[in-house]
Amino acid sequence: MERKHQYVLITGATSGIGYELAKQFARNGYDLVIVARDHEELSKKANEFKEYGINVVSISKNLFLQEEAYSLYSELKMNGISPEILVNDAGQGVYGKFQDTDIHRELDIINLNIISVIILTKLFIKDRLSKGSGKILNLASVASKFPGPWHSVYHATKAFVLSWSEAIREELKDSGISVTALLPGPTNTDFFNKADMNKSKLLEDKDTLASPEEVAIDGYHALMNGNDKVISGLKNKFSVVMSNLSTDTMVAHRMSEMQKPMEK
Structure with a gap:
């Protein structure tokens, strides 16, 4: 393995797809800045990644809060770190009919899935533009x-992330900075527990869930190739093609049937 001597900043790096992405970068000689809320898990994963012979900086931040996204980048600057790669992985959902779900939880999710992603990306771009x-x-x-x-x-929130990623990719096309969107389908991570989604029909057969390692490999290669986006998994590619041939009403009904509670 050849050391790259370049840092990769990864949010949500202690579990699921974020953790598997961190392993991909570590195996390929990249130094890591890993971000999550849990100090203990960060320390454990940092020690694991260091076994690849790389530098690992762990920073505990609660990215539900806007000010924590800003302070994350301030800490990097104070330590003289300018990441070459940014991976915005951290994200959550909440399950249930919109009329019944907790608005405060949903606003937190919007802050995590959209606002913190925008802040970190803006700061990353400002930092990297002069470096090309x-x-x-x-x-x-x-x-x-x-x-x-x-x-x-x-x-x-994910529709926003995709549309916005495609837009800024076009804006940055002559800057030397590339933007890639990774589109996994249902994946075997802790996401469904956090979303209180374990009673969804989507999880009736957990053997159909994708492996987070396979998703991470798809994302890593797409990023390195400079692709605009990658849909991970043949089944998910087919689902997207079929949705493009259907009306939004039909797609919404199909998703409702797939995601409604099992007892219904």
Whole structure:
């Protein structure tokens, strides 16, 4: 393995797809800045990644709060770190009909899935423009392609992430900074527990869930190739093609049937 001597900043790096992405970068010689809320998990994962012979900086931040996103970048500047790659992985959802769900939880999710992503990306771009290089990987989702009854706010935040990623990619095309969106489908992570979604019909057969490692490999290669986006998994590619041939009403109904509670 050849050391790159370049830092990758990864949010949500202690579990799921973020953790698997961190492993991909570590295996390929990149130094890491890993970000999550849990101090203990950060320390544990930092020690694991250091076994690859790289530098690892762990920073505990609560990215539900805007000021924590700003302070994250301030800490990097104070330590003289200018990440070459930004991976916006941290994200959550909440399950249930919009009329029943907790508005405060949903506003937190919007802050995490959209606002903190915008802040970190803005600061990253401002830092990297003068250097003429950089790569951004934004975790969208195949949910970005479908209206999502029973999971409406999450689907909407990912639709924002995808549209916005494609827009700033065009703006940055002559800057040396690339933007890639990763669109996984349902993946075997702790996401569904955090979203209180374990009773959804989507999880009736957990054997159909994608492996976070396979998703991370797809995302890593797409980023390194400078692709605009990648839909991870053949089944998810097919679902997106089918949705493009259907009306939004039909797609929304199909998603409602897939995501409604099992007992219904």
